Amino acid sequence: MIWGELMIPRRMGHLIDYTIPKKDLNILGRQILFLCGIVVVILIAKAIYQLMEQIIANHIIKDQQTDLMTKLQSLGYAYYEKVPTGQILSIFENAVGQTQQTYTFLFPQFIYAMAQFMVPSVVLIMEQPVFFLITMVGNIIYIFLNKVANQRIEYYLTIESSAAQTSQQSLYDAIEATTELKMAGSKDWIIHRTIQDFKKYKTARMWSIFWRHFRYTTVGLTLTISTVLFYFYGLQEVRQGTLLIGELIGYSFLIGLISRGFSVFFYIIPAQYNAINYARYLYDFLALEPAVKRNEITEQEPLTSFDIQLENVGFYYQKEHPIIENVSCNIPFVQKLAIVGESGCGKSTILKLIGRFYDVTSGDIKIGGVSVKELGFNQYRSFFGYVFQDTYLFHMSIKNNIRFGKPDATDEEIIEAAKMAKAHEFIMETEDGYDTILGERGVSLSGGQKQRLSIARMMLNDPKVILLDEATSALDNATELAVKEALEKFTIGKTVITVAHRLSTIRDYDSILVLDAGYVKEQGSYEELMSSKGLFYNLVMRGMQDEK
Structure with missing residues (x-):
C-alpha cells in the first residue's frame, strides 16, 4: 500500500511535466488508466488488510475472553469473597476492551504509520534533503507541543481508568441492592453516590478528550508551518529552473504522507497510555495465584474408602488472626457429623476446607487415607454435594437451574429430584412449570x-458426601420437617456434614463437633454432650429460651 501511495505522486508529477505538454490524448489516457489501476490496487490491498485485521482481532478477542473465564474459574471461592462483582465486570468491559484495541487497532496502525513516515522520508533525503528538513521543522514543533498534551492525557487517563472501575461498581451496587435500598429509604443516597462516581469519571474523560483535541489541533498547525515553508522554498526552485512544477506537486504529496505518518505515530503513543493502564490491571489479574492449587491428574486409581480425616487442621487469612486451629476429627463413611458453635467460630470454614474451596494453612485433610491435595480436583469435587445458605439461581428455566447439578440429567431425573426436595408442588404452580x-x-x-x-440440584448429582450449611434455615417449620424427612431418606448410605443453627435438628447425628473461637471444645453424641453440661448444653438451653 505504501509503495502504491508513493507511485501516485510520482505519476502525477510525470503527467504534469511530460505528458500534458505533449497534448497526446492517447498517452494521457494510458497514464490516467495507469493511475486508476494503482488506486484500485491500493483499495483492494486495504480491503484485504482490513479483513485480515478483523480475522486476527476476532481470534485474539476470543482467546483473551477464554483465558479470562478460565482464570476466573481457577481463582476459586477466596477471590470472590474479597473482590466486588462490579470490579470483576470492569475487567471484561473496560480492561479487555482497551487492551484488545492494542491488537486490533493501535499496533497495526503503529506499523503502518512507521512505514508511511520512513519510506517517503528516505525518498526525500535521497532526492531533496532540504524538503525533508523543512518537513521536520513542523514535526519537531509538534513533538514539543505533543509532549505537553501527552503528559496531561496520561494524567487524566489514569484517573479515568480508576474512576471507570469505581463507577462500574457503584452502578452494579445500585442495581443489585435495589430492594434493600428502597426498604432502608436510602435510594437518594445511592443515586447521589453513583452520580458522584460517574461525575468523577466524566470530568476525567472530558479533560482527556480536550487534550486529545488539543493534540489534533497542533497537527494542523505544524503541518501548515511546514507547508508554507515548503512552497516558499519550492517556488523559488521552480523560478530558478532547478525544479519542475510537476515535481513540486509530487513532493508535496510525499510531505503530506510524512506528516500524516508522523502525526499518527505520535497519536498512537499516548493512546497506548490508556491501554497500558488497563493492560497492567489485566496483567495483575492474570498473574493472581489461585488460593487452591489444582492437581490436574488425568488418570488415578479410584478411591475405595470415603472416610474423612481432619488432622490438626489450621486456617487463617492473616497468621496473627487464625480462623481455626488444631482441629482434628474422623468422619467414617455413611456417618453424620454436625458442626455447631457461636457465630464466627469457624463452622462454615471447616465445611469450605473439606470441599476444598480453600486449602488448609496447616495440617491436612484426607479422604480414604489420601491427602486431598493429591487427588485430581474434578475427581474430588465429584464426591461432594453442597447446599449453602445463599443459593445462586441463573436467569434460565427452573428445569435448567436444577440440571446445573448434573448437566446430562433427563427431564424425568430432574422431576424426581424436585419431588424429593419437596419443590415439585410450588414449581407446578408457576406460570410455565x-x-x-x-x-x-x-x-x-x-x-x-x-x-x-x-437441595434438588444436590440430590440430582447423587454425591457420596453431602455438605449442608444451614441448608433449611429459610424454610418454615412445616416445610423444614418435610425436607428433613426427604434428606434423611436420601442420605442413607452417604456421609453428611452439617453446619447446624437449629440444634434440635441434629439429635440423631452420630457425632457433634462443638467449636469455640476456632478450637474444638467438645465432641460426642447429642446425649453425651447434653449430659456433660458443657458448652453444647448451654447453646441448647439458650436456643430453647430464644424459642419461647
Whole structure:
C-alpha cells in the first residue's frame, strides 16, 4: 500500500511535466488508466488488510475472553469473597476492551504509520534533503507541543481508568441492592453516590478528550508551518529552473504522507497510555495465584474408602488472626457429623476446607487415607454435594437451574429430584412449570423455594458426601420437617456434614463437633454432650429460651 501511495505522486508529477505538454490524448489516457489501476490496487490491498485485521482481532478477542473465564474459574471461592462483582465486570468491559484495541487497532496502525513516515522520508533525503528538513521543522514543533498534551492525557487517563472501575461498581451496587435500598429509604443516597462516581469519571474523560483535541489541533498547525515553508522554498526552485512544477506537486504529496505518518505515530503513543493502564490491571489479574492449587491428574486409581480425616487442621487469612486451629476429627463413611458453635467460630470454614474451596494453612485433610491435595480436583469435587445458605439461581428455566447439578440429567431425573426436595408442588404452580424462566438470582422465588431448588440440584448429582450449611434455615417449620424427612431418606448410605443453627435438628447425628473461637471444645453424641453440661448444653438451653 505504501509503495502504491508513493507511485501516485510520482505519476502525477510525470503527467504534469511530460505528458500534458505533449497534448497526446492517447498517452494521457494510458497514464490516467495507469493511475486508476494503482488506486484500485491500493483499495483492494486495504480491503484485504482490513479483513485480515478483523480475522486476527476476532481470534485474539476470543482467546483473551477464554483465558479470562478460565482464570476466573481457577481463582476459586477466596477471590470472590474479597473482590466486588462490579470490579470483576470492569475487567471484561473496560480492561479487555482497551487492551484488545492494542491488537486490533493501535499496533497495526503503529506499523503502518512507521512505514508511511520512513519510506517517503528516505525518498526525500535521497532526492531533496532540504524538503525533508523543512518537513521536520513542523514535526519537531509538534513533538514539543505533543509532549505537553501527552503528559496531561496520561494524567487524566489514569484517573479515568480508576474512576471507570469505581463507577462500574457503584452502578452494579445500585442495581443489585435495589430492594434493600428502597426498604432502608436510602435510594437518594445511592443515586447521589453513583452520580458522584460517574461525575468523577466524566470530568476525567472530558479533560482527556480536550487534550486529545488539543493534540489534533497542533497537527494542523505544524503541518501548515511546514507547508508554507515548503512552497516558499519550492517556488523559488521552480523560478530558478532547478525544479519542475510537476515535481513540486509530487513532493508535496510525499510531505503530506510524512506528516500524516508522523502525526499518527505520535497519536498512537499516548493512546497506548490508556491501554497500558488497563493492560497492567489485566496483567495483575492474570498473574493472581489461585488460593487452591489444582492437581490436574488425568488418570488415578479410584478411591475405595470415603472416610474423612481432619488432622490438626489450621486456617487463617492473616497468621496473627487464625480462623481455626488444631482441629482434628474422623468422619467414617455413611456417618453424620454436625458442626455447631457461636457465630464466627469457624463452622462454615471447616465445611469450605473439606470441599476444598480453600486449602488448609496447616495440617491436612484426607479422604480414604489420601491427602486431598493429591487427588485430581474434578475427581474430588465429584464426591461432594453442597447446599449453602445463599443459593445462586441463573436467569434460565427452573428445569435448567436444577440440571446445573448434573448437566446430562433427563427431564424425568430432574422431576424426581424436585419431588424429593419437596419443590415439585410450588414449581407446578408457576406460570410455565419447569420451563418457567427465573429472574436474575431467582428474585421471583422466596428464600425457602430457592433452598429447595438447591437441595434438588444436590440430590440430582447423587454425591457420596453431602455438605449442608444451614441448608433449611429459610424454610418454615412445616416445610423444614418435610425436607428433613426427604434428606434423611436420601442420605442413607452417604456421609453428611452439617453446619447446624437449629440444634434440635441434629439429635440423631452420630457425632457433634462443638467449636469455640476456632478450637474444638467438645465432641460426642447429642446425649453425651447434653449430659456433660458443657458448652453444647448451654447453646441448647439458650436456643430453647430464644424459642419461647
